[in-house]
Amino acid sequence: MVAAPPGSYAGATTALAVLMLVIEFGMLQATLLRAQVRLYVAQSVVISVLAVVVAVxxxxxxxxxxxxxxxxxxxxxxxxxxxxxxxxxxxEIAGSRAMGVASMVLLAVVVGAFGFFASARFGLVSPVLPTATLAVAVAIVLVSFVLMIVRRDVVSQAIGFFALENGVSLASLVVAAGLPLLLEVAFLFDLLVAVVVFAVLIRVHHEQSESLSTAGLTELQG
Amino acid sequence: MTLPLPLIQALQVLIVAAAAPGINGVIARVEARLQGRRGPRVLQPYYDLGKLYCKETLAPHGASWVFLAAPLVAMTCYLTVPLLIPVLTAYALPLGDMGDILAGGIILAFASFMVAVAAAGTGSPYAQLGASRAKTFAAITEPVVLFVVFTVALVSGTDLPYAMAETVTTSAEQVVRPAHLLSAAALFMVILYETARIPVETHTGTNEFGMIEEARQFEHTGPYLALLRHGSAMKQLILFVIFLNIVVAPWGLAADAGLLAVVLAVIALLGKSVLLGGVIAVIDDSFAKLRLFKITEFVAAAFMLAVLAVITLYLGGG
Structure with missing residues (x-):
């Protein structure tokens, strides 16, 4: 028996969503902080393209x-x-990982798979996007959490948070594509606030500890 | 004019054996051109093999019979696999149903196992190092191949290579489905590893501590070394065929036993392989070699892609 392929619209949108997840894994693996920012740009481009595809x-x-x-x-x-x-x-060539890359990726695969199968149980049916994309969105959110937990520098944690927002945007495209534009924009302004907060956090942290690593923060005591 | 099927099947093996060194020559040539060098002749690998086939054989003191048997066994394996996969025809040839895609994988793995055993028996530290490294990393690439096979099996409902190739050609939607794209990417990364190309190691580089593939053959000489070299070129072409004719582009295969169709299939196969070789040459020139301990990261990425492919299929979205 040959498994029927999804239609070209469903296939293309799922492929874009999965591409976002793959980029998320790339961020997990990227050693240089600049490379992480570049991957975030790529992920954002993909979700914008996805929005255009859905719009058309x-x-x-x-x-x-x-x-x-x-x-x-x-x-x-x-x-x-x-x-x-x-x-x-x-x-700083980040040595900020709390564990090796291979085990980090394996952990993220397990966490992402959990997200996949957990959201498959929701049984949500979206009018605009295939259900698999919601599963991918949940996986992206969970992998972002892994990124923020295993990388011990402020920049990675900020990027992880922004990537998490990308995952949430993807989920909102699935469950509420028809949401009034105003609400979506309010969503994006939330991100803007987060950027300001993180920017202040990064600068203050860098000025106080002369480093981007958060490893030293455990030594702060009363 | 139609050809008898056994002849076509023999032709599949012959084409792979004859064209394999040439593909290596093309890749070396393109790579040199991209670096602004003139590069060796495309036929250079044939001259090298010819020279080695004519030389005398020396074996290290105390090496067992396995040392001399391994190149022959490996070559036999590489001559067997083209019987099982669609090299020239879109339909299964008489012996084509003998084994599925896993059988092909086992035969390829057995060949490299024999070479590793021979290397371990020589007592040379370099050969042993190469063999142990090859097996260490192969332990991580095996699951990737397995997951790719799972994807293939879930998509086509069988794990016969011919059926998979047929499924891919049925519609464009089969090509752009996410599971297919992901597993193709994972397989491509495994092929880069298996053919000893750049991010993993420099092909034919003999002066590095990072070498894996070349180190294993350090103690072999003369015709036996030629068999190993020829064998690894054939393995490369076999993997190209699996990648092109089963997963990515199974177009241009002969639909019947007519002479013209078979000749066109040969030309299409060579053209596609040269194109893929060109892509690999570009990758060779544009990336740096990974540190030995970074190879696990490269393979982990391939594994991640393969697992994602199976998961998306499982959820019905792939």
């Missing part, structure tokens, strides 16, 4: 607006801020 394929014109906003914010503004912050710091 399912005739939801609001999503064009969302795509424009997310390109402006996630592809241009956020990376600019992050790279600017990184320019002031010493080029």
């Amino acid at each position: 394929g399912r005739e939801v014109p609001e999503l064009f607006g969302l795509a424009v906003f997310s390109v402006a914010l996630k592809v241009v503004a956020v990376p600019l801020v992050m790279l600017r912050l990184l320019r002031r710091t010493d080029p």
